[in-house]
Each structure stands twice: as C-alpha cells, then as structure tokens.
Amino acid sequence: MNIKHSLLLAVTSLSTMTALSAQDKLEVKVTGRALFDAATYSQNDAAKKLDGTMNDGIGFRDMRIGFKAYYGQNWYFRGDASFTANKVSLKDVYLQYSFSKNNFLRAGHYTVPFGLSSAYSSASKEYLDEPEANIYQPGRRIGVMHTISNKNIWWQYGAFADNSALTTSTDKAPQGYTVAGRLVWRPILDNGVGFHVGFSALHRKAESDLKGGYTIGYAKKYLTIVDKRNAMGIQLNDARWENKFTAEFQGIFHNVQVSSQYYWSHVNRTGDKAYDTKGFYISARGMIVNPVDYKYNYTTSGVDTPNSKNLELMLGYGFLDLTDAGALSGGVIPGLAGAGKMTDYSAGLSYYWNKYVALRLNYHHMQVKQWGQADTKLVNALQFRVQYMF
Template structure:
C-alpha cells in the first residue's frame, strides 16, 4: 500500500513537469524541492518496511513458543502427579487437656493421664450401745485416688495402659490388711494391660484384653470414678465387685459393642495387693483365687434428649483363696459406710468358713431425660459352704444376702449425662459454659440424691447363721463442674446400721451416723 501511494505521487509529479516548463524559471526551485521530499519519503518507507518485517517475525516466534508450552502442558496433564511424601515426625494434641503425642498417620500414640481425688469430712456418730464396735469414727482427710500413668496404642489396633495409684492414705484406725497401707488404704498398680481391637464382627467393635485392669462389671463400676454421681459407689455394688472383680484385678477376657448393645465376659484372678505365697511366713501364704464375670447391657431406647438403659450381670467366685498353712478357705463380705474418711467397716460377715465358692446376680437400669438422670441396681448374693477343709462348721447350708440402690440427679444448668456405648455407661457432665471470671461462665451445677441398702444377715438364730448387719444410707449431693477437668463434690450422708452381736444373740450393736464430706477432683 505504501509503494502504491509513492507511485501515485511520482505520477502526479511527472504530469506536473510539462506545466512547470511553461511557467517561469522560479518554479524550477519548487520542482527541485519536491524531488528532494520524494527521496526522503522513499527512505522512510524502506525503514518502515524493515521494522514491520522484524515485528512480524518476532510475533510469529512468540506464538510458536506459546503453542509449544501449551502442548507440553497438555502432555504432562496426562501423566500421574507426583505428590511430595508427608512430613515425618509427630503430632501433639490435647484432647480433654490430656497431653497426647501421635505419629503423623495417627497409628501410634502415647498419652499422659492422671486423676487426683482429695477428700475431707467428718462424722456425727452414735453407737446404739456400749457394746457397739467401733465407739467412734475419726474425722479427717483422705487422698482417695492419686493416679498417674500412660495410655497408648501402636499399629492402630493395639492399646495399652500403665497406671499407678498412690492414693489410699487415710486418717483413722482401720488397721492393715494384706495389700493395704496403714489406715486401711490401698495403693499399687491399678492398670497394666494390653488390648487388641482389630476385630469388628457383626457390625460392631471387639476388644480382647488381659492384665491388671478395672473390669467393666455392673453399671456403677463401668462408670469412671471421675464421673460417678457421689463420692463413693453404693455399698451393695462395692461388696459385689470386691468378690472377683473391681479395680487392681488381674484378668483376661473380651467384650463387644455397637451403638446399642454391649456384652462381655472375663476370667479373673487376685488383685495386685493380694499376698499369695506357699511359704509359712507371717502372715501365712494363700493360694491365688480365680473367678469369672459376665455382663450384657445396652441403650435400648434413645433420642436427642432421652435414653433408657437395661442390663444384667453375673459373677462367680470359682476358687476362693485357700490358706496353705491353716487349711482355712474363707470369704468375707464387708464395706465402709459409703465414705472413706474413716476406714472402718460398719457391716461385715466376718470370715465365712468353708467357702467353696460364691455367686452374685444383678440387674441394672438407668434413664435420662434432658438434665434428669435416674439409675439403680439390685444384687443377690450366694455363698456356698461346701469346702472340705476339715474345719467347722461341717455341712453348713449356703448363705444368701441382697442389696441395691436407687439414685437420681438433676443438672440445674441444663446439661445432660451422655451415653458411652463403649462402656455401656454414662459420662460425666461437660459444662456448656466453663467457669471463667473473664468469660462470665459459671460451670455446671447438679443436685443428686440416693438411697442404698445392703443386708448381710442370714439364718439368724442358728449356730451356722451370719449376723453381718443391715445398712441403709441416704445421701444428698451437690456437684459443681468447674470445667471438664475440675469438679467439686459436697455429700451429706445419714446412715442407720442395724446389727446384733451374734446370729444367736439379739443384743443390739448397731449405730447411726451423719456425715458431711467434700471432694476436690482434678482429672485428665
């Protein structure tokens, strides 16, 4: 186009030349000037043409490069993407303020756990007669539990625990029993077990475990001591679990659960504090006992703000401890009055001679409706006296006892006790607004009441009967859940112990008491 314009301009100049000759000579200068301008335009045209060509080539190269990049990107998109391997190391978390260290894949973990229950209180104790034993109960304090240990897992399915309890110190005059500290307290290895949870039959989960552990027998015992409603469990349940279950117990067994149902069975041995030796040193050695427990329970009805729990339990003492020196084979049923400030037991069968075994059968029920919680259990005891020890009494019939409790609570701040299917028991309260002066929260507040009874009398007025006494205790409680890890408990107890001096003596050696106690609890 530029060349066409130039040609047209030259043509016009050629046409104008003849006319210029006809004009005066002065026009020659003008013609010369025009020729000079045309020459300059031609040079400028050449430069523009070269610049245009260079720009076109550069643009073409850029387009080619972009196309090549796009083609390479499309080709790479079809190849697998290489992902950098996960960073090695550990992950530190604080679930429920419990320090926990896990590998990055969460297959191996170790946690630090602890609980401290510190009690203080006093009694207003009234023996019925001068023949009542004891004549007084001591006020004071008790480091009820002081546990520290580790929980963990490895390879995802293997779980373990090692927990030691330094608690059990007690003011009072309870004496020392095998496996006990002065004053009646117990201390030692509370948990040391291994559990495998890799099996998941019938759409649920299963644990196979063994070692030293707290056996989940009965509803109250399956509830953590951090979550029980009162400072102590009811006497009927404590007496039952002490026969062949409870804390510090050696065991091996299994349990299965899903969201609705729980079932388990365990064989059991002695506790960690039991003395079992064939030597004749003082105190004389005894053979190890063994027994078994079974439980079936579940949350048969549940909804957003309600639930109903039912269950049944069985316990068998198959081989009672046998004294290798004296030949005695005995079983003792006893408990302190649902408080551990003074370690004295007010009801006791004493050592039942020639005990060849014992059985306990019980039922359990509980329900929640919003902030309301109801729970109860009842127990039937049977002690067989058919052991061939060569010691009296000979041919004595079996003994039968019974007892139970019913309790209720209401959370004033509206929280509810949630259900834990893995234990078939209820959790403690997690405050919606933990106590905080800065945040304005006041924690959760709960009021509670319980009535419990245990009857350890049987075959009275006979020489082979047992006058262990009948105990009824009414308890009122106030619980303040400061946060998920701190709780304060205030309990008032009124107890009545009806007891006669011997099976064949109606002399009254019973007592009455009132007690007030407080617990400071810290746990994670």
C-alpha cells in the same frame, strides 16, 4: 515397691515410649488424678458405743499417674499406678486389641465386669464412696476379657485370677478364680432420651486363707474414706464358691439421669451349707445450673461426666443386708459377729468447673442394725471433695 522406684519406673517407661513414638505410629498421653476429701460426722450413742467416736478430718482418696498409648488403629495400652497412704498399688494395667470399633479383647489388670457401677471410675460416680450394695463388685483382677456391641446390645465377659495373683506365688497356696459377664440391652437411646437394662452374673471360687482353708468375706465401711472404720461385715471361713447376680437400670431424660441396681449373692459352704445376702441402690441426678443433656457412653454402657460449669444435684437411697436368718439362727458364730443390715439416704452437689477440676459435696444418713444387737447405729456424714483429673 517403694515410691521412688515406682516413680523411676514410670518416668523410664514414659521416656522410652516417647522415644518410640518419634519412630513409629505410637501416640502416648500422660494421665493423672488427685482426690482430696474433708469430712465431719455425727453419731448416736449406740454407734459411739459399738464403733467408737468417729473423727473429723481430711483424707487423700487417691492420686494416680499413668499413660495411655495407641499404636495404629488396633492396639491400645494403659498403665496406672496409685499413690495413696504412702503406698503404691496397681490400678488399670492392660493391653487391648480391637478387631473393630465395637469388638475388642483385653488382657491385664482391670475392673471385672459386674453391674453398672463397673462402667465408672471412682472420680466419675455420683457418690464420693461406693453405695453400700456395691460391695459385691469384685474390683480389679488379672484376667482376659472380650467386649462386643452394636447400637442396641452390649456384652462383656471374661475370666480372672483372684487377688492373691498379685502378692502370693502358687507354691504358698492355690489360687481361686472368677468368671463374670455383663449384658446390656438399650432399646431406646436417641436425642438425649432413653434407657438401658442389664444383667450380670459372676461365679467365684473361694480364695485360700494360706492356712488350708478357703474364705469369702464382706466388710463394709461407712460411706466415707476419711474415717475408715467398718460399719459391719462377715467372714465365711468354710466357703467353697459363690454365685452373684445383679440387675441394673439406667435412664436418661435430657439433663436428668436415674440409675439403679439390685444384687444377690449365694455362697456355698462345706457340708452343703449356704449363706445368702442381698443389696440395692437407686440414685437420681440432674444438672440444675447450666443444664445440658447427659451423654451416653456406648463403649462402657455408662454416662459421661459433664465438664463445663455444670452444677449437679444427686439424691439416692441404698441398703445392704449381710444377714441370713437361717445360717444365723443358732446364734452369732465367729466370722459372722459383724453381720447386719445397713441403709442410707444420700444427697449431693457436684460443680464441674471444667474437664479437669470438680468440687463435690455429699451428705449421708446411715443406719446399721447388727445381728444380735438391740440398738440401731446412726451415723451422719458430710463430705467435701476437690478433684483434679487430666
């Protein structure tokens, strides 16, 4: 689908829904965003030798156009298309029916519930790019999901097809699937003070590689989108299925917010072999200019972004371990040559000019130790973002 056809489809859909809204109780809201990044890098000799020299520059993180439609008290439809790198891709496209305010069913294409990070869009997270440990979040899939909650308990679960459902018909290869759920307990959340703890689990059948095999792989870039070279990665070509878990914590104390997740993944491979990996991140942020209380979002079990001339400071640490010493003990094998460990120390400032415009600055100090390599790669990234949302 080219951009002209996509824009024509979006305009036609919006025109049709606007016409309908004049006849029925249909409310339509146009939405959009644009994220522009600039970045500069420094590396040690090991990073230059193994990865090449990273290039400073400007990148286009994302531009989206979409709409939200409400019909009566129960029906909700959302559709987003992203235009990035001169390509079109679907983002959130789903239909939702609410049995009540805190009980709804969703079907379509959207983010799989897995951990705290799934509660936020890319423009609302404290990092400009995902923490390396959030590589385990599967992203968007086609599926059906149920959410039910009260003041203290929030539960979301669903079943999803794999990514090939968007691009490949089943006569080419069988599809994999994912079942996932996220459970959050929030015992104290009143007057700008409180916390929640959560646990997510996910089972995933390996996807076909279109050659008769089944694969599960991870590739993590450095925490930047301007220079997109990989820091490390693995490709398990003999995978059968994967079980993943994450435990999360989120705390609020007026104008300070802390969040953390620990991840663990177990991949079952043919011949009763296994490959285990893990990751972790923690971040703390607080409004240091024009401070106000963070507002907890009971619908997503996240925190809303401030939007009234607030300056926010963020500090973070994370690691990702894609090595399994038992599986790698015989030496690096094809598909696992990029296995390694990555850590980062991060700091950032975000100025929320108003509810539409934000200016953001992130610094990351990253270390990567690849399996079988004597030297540790060191990369520093300084990034600036201008983002518009409506």
